[in-house]
Amino acid sequence: MIFRQLFEPESSTFTYLLADAVTKDAILVDTVAAMHERDMEQLSSLGLTLRFIVETHVHADHVTGAALLRKKTGAKVAVSKAGGADGVDRALADGDRLEAGRIVLRALATPGHTSGCTSYLVQGQGVVLTGDALLIRGCGRTDFQQGDARALYGNVRGKLLSLPPETKLYPGHDYKGRTVTTVDEERRLNARLKDGISEDQFVTIMANLKLPKPKMIDVAVPANLKCGEGYVEVQKPGAWVFRLGEGEGGDGI
Numbered sequence: 001m002i003f004r005q006l007f008e009p010e011s012s013t014f015t016y017l018l019a020d021a022v023t024k025d026a027i028l029v030d031t032v033a034a035m036h037e038r039d040m041e042q043l044s045s046l047g048l049t050l051r052f053i054v055e056t057h058v059h060a061d062h063v064t065g066a067a068l069l070r071k072k073t074g075a076k077v078a079v080s081k082a083g084g085a086d087g088v089d090r091a092l093a094d095g096d097r098l099e100a101g102r103i104v105l106r107a108l109a110t111p112g113h114t115s116g117c118t119s120y121l122v123q124g125q126g127v128v129l130t131g132d133a134l135l136i137r138g139c140g141r142t143d144f145q146q147g148d149a150r151a152l153y154g155n156v157r158g159k160l161l162s163l164p165p166e167t168k169l170y171p172g173h174d175y176k177g178r179t180v181t182t183v184d185e186e187r188r189l190n191a192r193l194k195d196g197i198s199e200d201q202f203v204t205i206m207a208n209l210k211l212p213k214p215k216m217i218d219v220a221v222p223a224n225l226k227c228g229e230g231y232v233e234v235q236k237p238g239a240w241v242f243r244l245g246e247g248e249g250g251d252g253i
Ligand SMILES: [Fe+2]
Pocket: 057, 058, 059, 060, 113, 132, 140, 252, 253
């Protein structure tokens, strides 16, 4: 399997490229509009054919590159049905499979950060892409987009941290330069979700974060509810570059 973890520094977003090294069929997960030329270059330099552009959720901190990449490659956009986005080619439910060559992603519904959050198990590889449901030593905030701390606790503990301990977890963001973690590490070291923390304790932690409103949310969410379609038209020049404010880092937007 070809596996690349790509980074966008303005929103600290990870984009994942997965491909079958033999058939050259590829999947991109959580693309960023401003980085679509990088993604196209990765595909062409490796001789890959993009089959699916996948989202872990409707993001509030960046605009997806899905529409731009679909236009250039003809790949299908796959997002959870529960996310409510328009213009989706494959609306995913819990347990659904996406295949590109011998790469198989299995959708694990993990709502709580948003109502449509989905993690993706890379079958046979011991790898899960967790989006913002579970971050390294943290988790996505639960105070907008139908966030629900009780649901997040149940889904992360029941569907992610119950996987084999050596399972590698790749998050949607990291604000401190880290790249990957494991089920074992998070069960021991995640300050919010490690073993021994109760659901009620988790709900109290999340209710007391007092995070500022994400700067990009009023642009990003409406654009992402259309898979990024029309984003360039609604943006003023220069406005799509933004920086995270003090205190926003580390909580998954
Ligand atoms: Fe998010």
